[in-house]
Amino acid sequence: MIEAQGLTKRYGRKAAVSGLDFRVEPGRVTGFLGPNGAGKSTTMRMILGLDLPTSGTVTVNGRRYQGTVWPLHQIGALLDARAVHPGRSAYNHLHSLAAANGIPRSRVEAVLDQVGLTPVARKRAGGFSLGMAQRLGIAGALLGDPGILLFDEPVNGLDPDGILWIRTLMRSLAAEGRTVLVSSHLMSEMALTADHLLVIGQGRLLADTPLNELIARDAANRVEVRAVDHHRLADDLRTLGGDITLKPDGTLLVTGLDSASVGELAAARGHVLHQLRDVTSSLEDAYFRLTENSVVYRTPVPA
Template sequence: MDTHVIEARGLSKRYGATTAVDRLDFRVEPGRVTGFLGPNGAGKSTTMRMILGLDLPTSGSVLVNGRDYQGIVWPLHEIGALLDARAVHPGRTAYRHLHSLAAANGIPRPRVDAVLEQVGLTSVAHRRVGGFSLGMSQRLGIAGALLGDPGILLFDEPVNGLDPDGILWIRTLMRSLAAEGRTVLVSSHLMSEMALTADHLLVIGEGRLLADTSLDELIARGAGDRVEVRAVERARLAAELREVGAEVTLEPDGTLQVTGVGSAAIGELAAARGHVLHQLRDVTSSLEEAYFRLTEGSVVYRAPVPA
């Protein structure tokens, strides 16, 4: 039996005439943080709910450690999940909320104190959850996910409401959990954070799988590197670069953004034709650029661009 593995096979979910998830095939492996990316309405939350057995697939299957998650007797020992930080009775204290989860899953009471300490909520453990900020609620949800010391962790937008210190903390936590050999699947819309956190990426759009690849491979495949050039005669240089097949964009600050020709070739052309260069710099494209190129045809909710 696979340990700490989530596997989807032809996973689909339809609501009437709407297809939310469309024949997904993927494996989420232990020992790495897997980022789960996609535009709003892409099917990320629906997929996570099907992993946890909260929604049933219309067709296909998703297995946790080789079996259906619904049949697991002590679920929090297998998967810890944070899907909705506000899904807690507001009249309960943080301690009582976690204690009820622990009691239902055969988890010793000292573990409640341990996870409260781990997420930094010990000082507010006996405050009612209804008075918590979103960031505090996120920390409580993460404590609940960690409660059973599971081998698999699912986090849906875990940095929402966290301050910079909290974002750094959750990033470090996720990477340390993966380093222990656990499986970590995290959805986020923050590309800059995923670039610092994820090792592997699953990207979906309109319910379909667009990419199942490492972070580095997606950036290299989807973005394309460019060169920034500053020259005294920028208009002439731009025309000469286009003559040799480059794509050149003149930025408002006078910088030329060049793709299709490498920096070495640009330098040689400039030297041969008497150009004075003030800058010649390779620019590696970002995860955000690669993501937008990959998903540009899959955005469901798009606002008009201001004039």
């Protein structure tokens, strides 16, 4: 288990991470989400002891991870797939990690096979594609058979078959009772992989919730309705407390009211409706609404 209490990291006057409190529990895949610059990588580096907190604490199974004698036996991490000496073969890279952590040579062969790199085990890592480098990084994370796995953008560079493989791997690791924390910007993939979500923005915690609850909460009280006189209906719904967005086709998107309230108002005030339905939501929808005020690097909209 990973636990953070008041975790803060400042660089001069800038707070990269500010007062994070969370727990990453075993037996489930926890997705770690947030816009660029939100503080995800900094948080992962503090978990691993690569960066020291300015204040607060983060512990691994109740203890600080920094200074662990055999670190790969406790946490396996993939933070940068290219952090490999380009002149070393995949086998020699893993063998050096194994030797430094008291891991038998047989384990090197096992993880190479597990990630599908046995055919290129003796080739230099500098010639690997990004997808192959990701597989090698994942092999390094698995090498010590740890109880905790940290993956930062693990599907970058993977083809569809590779994405399915890493998704299945992460879920199987969690099913074995391991703690799995994975950051990603691919909402569609997180929706298929994660059980629980930590969402941060500008260094602060925005959500710590099961994935299904976040999506359900986002979908609640969002209704689409079409009427003969949509302008009059919009005015009436606003008096009831609804927030109304008019779509180009005349459909009203109503937030703050459920479909029953909209239907009852329409009946009471003589509106003829052509459509009334609850809006389904996705993780992407929920994520954008949750982080809309926390985006640091926003792309300009073309004129």
